[in-house]
Amino acid sequence: NSFCTLLRRQRRLEAPLASMVANSPASPMTVATIIAAVAGVLFTIGGTCGQLVSLNFWLGAFPSGAGPFTVLTLVATTLALLFFSGLAAWVVFRRPKLRFAVCPESIFLLFLCGACYAFNGVLIVFATPQTPELLQAMLFSTGIVWTFVSAGVAEIARTGLESFRVMDRRAALVPVSFLLCAAGLIVGAGSLSFTHMSSEAKKWTILFALAQIPGGIFNVLTGHYMSRFSQAITVSITPGVVTSQSFQSNDLRHHHLRTSDPTTVKLVMLFGSALFQALGLFCLFPLDWTKGYGTSADGADALRNLKENYECVFFSHPQCGSENFAYYVAFTLSYAGSFIGMALLNQISPPMCAMVTQLATPAGALLLIIVPAWNVSGQHYSIASTLVALVLVTAGSMLYVFWARFMQSPEALALAGVDTAEQAILSNPGTDGWMYSNSANASPRDNRRAPDGFPATSPAGAPPPATYGATESRGQDAPIGSGDTMQTLV
Secondary structure (H helix, E strand, C coil), X not given: CHHHHXXXXXXXXXXXXXXXXXXXXXXXXXXXXXXXXXXXXXXXXXXXXXXXXXXXXXXXXXXXXXXXXXXXXXXXXXXXXXXXXXXXXXXXXHCCXXXXXXXXXXXXXXXXXXXHHXXXXXXXXXXXXXXXXXXXHHHHCCHHHHHHHHHHHHHHHHHCCHHHHCCCHHHHHXXXXXXXXXXXXXXXXXXXXXHHCCHHHHHHHHHHHHCXXXXXXXXXXXXXXXXXXXXXXXXXXXXXXXXXXXXXXXXXXXXXXCCCCHHHHHHHHHHHHHHHHXXXXXXXXXXXXXXXXXXXXXXXXXXHHHHHHHHHHHCCCCCCCCHHHHHHHHHHHHHHHHHHHHHHHHXXXXXXHHHHHHHHHHHHHHHHHHCHHHCCCCCCCCHXXXXXXXXXXXXXXXXXXXXXXXXXXXXXXXXCCCCHHHHHHHHCECCCCEECCCHHHCCHHHHHCCCCCCCCCCCCCCCCCCCCCEEEECCCCCCCCCCCCCCCCC
């Protein structure tokens, strides 16, 4: 009962009040901001293209079986160590609050993130050698579709049919974007002679497409984790509005024990999901000697191949060349580059980050057209049809991102967990250089969950600078339904 009471108090404190003011000035477009934006675009697109190309070369560089699991376990372990180093350095220099990281809900969400990441990697890496590179790039662009579907299922489970009630005519852009993506995939499959592929190659291509589903679920879970644990409550007292009974000190203490700043939450999420992914991949190792799926005859053969492949990467092996380690470094640096690029863009503008991320995989496909030598599979294709397919897929994914970030109604944004203050900042700049959130963006959910003693909306005629109630801040990270995705190959 005490736990339920604390949970109810916490949810009451976390109610987003759309009548609040966004107390931060508009960021001017300085030279440093422009340089950061250009660097973010280059890092994001270059990192994604590097992953697409280097992974195919790396998988073909192993002399024996167990190549896919070598890539999976090695990259997952490297990323876990990399993110742990970043988290440790952050803790040493900033000393943030970390109690939220060991609560059961946090551990369970990190476990789910790692499990989805592990299944996504197992399906993708095993299917990559049998899937044409251009089709890989187009299938990766559909990840945002599965993110939307996963977010929709989560919201329906949370709010019921109310999710459909708040949808308006602008939601018609969603099926249009899906149809564009589907048309692009059909045209691209035809240009790649998909009908002449063997049944075995078709099977792996279908598995590659299905791998995007756990990737979409992963995006939703990470967005929920960020919005759940990086919510910071600030209290502004307005005379005549806030009473002594409006807040209880133990409510605030309980809330702050379960939250931290967005950077700390993101580092914990990256390290925890990578750690659980690595553990999950080792648990899925028996798939490597599963008939019809793996590359080894039995468990002993799989372990021997894994040992030899690790020696190929880090030590001088008679059957391996020096390029194996180079591919490992190239893939790891590509991943790190895409992560740094998305972090830079997300700091400047989350919508810009989402759009550039969606442009990254079509850019990788164009790179394969420009440099045919990087088309490892040697699959023949029509350049004109491929370009048309890439345009359709890019237009569909960009249309969805535009709808998700700019065209949803305030009620739909509230149900999706998007902070209405962020949308007000994008659409309601103040004339005095400040950005204000107006009461027109208040949603029914905001009014229902307003704590006692706090007005749900600004009183008529109230000046914009007045601050009412508790301000909720999720930082720069996009929550469920926002359209931002974390696109990686493993």
